[in-house]
Amino acid sequence: MEPRTRATPLTRQLESLYRRLLDAYGPQGWWPTPSRAGARGFTERGYHPGEYGGPRAPRERFEIIVGAILTQNTAWTNVEKALTRLREAGIFRPADVLAVPTSRLAGLIRASGYFNQKARKLKGVAALFSADRALAPRAAPTRDELLAQWGVGPETADSILLYAFRVPVFVVDAYTRRLIERVGLDVPTDHYDEIQQAFHGSLSPRHELYNEFHALIVAHAKVHCRAKPVCEGCPVSRCRYRDSHRGNGPRDSARA
DNA sequence: CCCCAGGGAATTC
DNA sequence: GAATTCCATGGG
Numbered sequence: 001m002e003p004r005t006r007a008t009p010l011t012r013q014l015e016s017l018y019r020r021l022l023d024a025y026g027p028q029g030w031w032p033t034p035s036r037a038g039a040r041g042f043t044e045r046g047y048h049p050g051e052y053g054g055p056r057a058p059r060e061r062f063e064i065i066v067g068a069i070l071t072q073n074t075a076w077t078n079v080e081k082a083l084t085r086l087r088e089a090g091i092f093r094p095a096d097v098l099a100v101p102t103s104r105l106a107g108l109i110r111a112s113g114y115f116n117q118k119a120r121k122l123k124g125v126a127a128l129f130s131a132d133r134a135l136a137p138r139a140a141p142t143r144d145e146l147l148a149q150w151g152v153g154p155e156t157a158d159s160i161l162l163y164a165f166r167v168p169v170f171v172v173d174a175y176t177r178r179l180i181e182r183v184g185l186d187v188p189t190d191h192y193d194e195i196q197q198a199f200h201g202s203l204s205p206r207h208e209l210y211n212e213f214h215a216l217i218v219a220h221a222k223v224h225c226r227a228k229p230v231c232e233g234c235p236v237s238r239c240r241y242r243d244s245h246r247g248n249g250p251r252d253s254a255r256a
Numbered sequence: 257c258c259c260c261a262g263g264g265a266a267t268t269c
Numbered sequence: 270g271a272a273t274t275c276c277a278t279g280g281g
Binding site: 068069071072073074075076077078079113114117121150151152153154155156159171173174175176214215217218221222226227228 | 259260261262263264265
Binding site for chain 1: 279
């Protein structure tokens with residue numbers, strides 16, 4: 001299933017990319033949970049860069065799971081508003097989500113958009129993680145268990161595995177594809193699993209590395225590699241894309 | 257006014 | 270499989 005990790009040209013490209021991003025933006029310490037405010041190690045970003053200790057506390061873990069649902073195609077600032085509403089309503093655990101009527105749940109998460117769909121999704125994951133599963137510490141669910149949930153696709157499943165349970169799976173999102181295209185990495189960008197395999201086959205399977213790499217890609221996408229690119233001061237040297245993007249590397253047609 | 261945001265499901269061909 | 274459409278708020 002897992003290809004051997006070996007040094008390929010792609011390995012060097014990805015490691016170089018990672019180092020450039022880390023140098024430019026610093027450790028991100030994901031997952032960013034608003035409830036971290038006030039906790040030891042709290043930073044102005046609201047989370048703990050550099051902490052990759054033991055298993056997550058159950059409530060923090062569930063907050064990550066909820067956030068992974070709410071952030072689907074949605075700006076994180078709006079997710080924070082919804083998470084804060086949930087916390088103020090005393091909703092911390094799967095059982096709390098199950099106890100609230102779907103209509104009220106939808107109202108609480110209104111700011112995160114798609115609230116009717118997402119309320120249903122939260123009910124589903126709450127059921128998955130409730131009952132015997134709530135007994136911490138619990139081993140991570142399988143990827144297939146997560147994917148079987150309505151509203152949980154590949155990215156959400158992998159985000160939960162990586163950030164809630166520290167399983168070394170690389171999370172692929174729209175930013176990842178955009179960066180691959182603009183930097184000109186020799187990685188196909190059409191299928192989720194293909195992209196993920198490329199990373200898994202080229203990087204050592206360390207959850208700390210996958211955690212930081214994905215978080216750094218998001219940070220980079222918000223500052224420089226936006227939909228409308230801001231190339232001034234871009235830390236990725238081969239980032240020679242133009243407004244029209246596509247292509248851009250030294251050689252564009254080199255994919256065979 | 258427009259576009260964008262850490263997707264996923266359902267439909268259609 | 271590939272291409273659309275829907276879901277919906279909030280910020281720039």
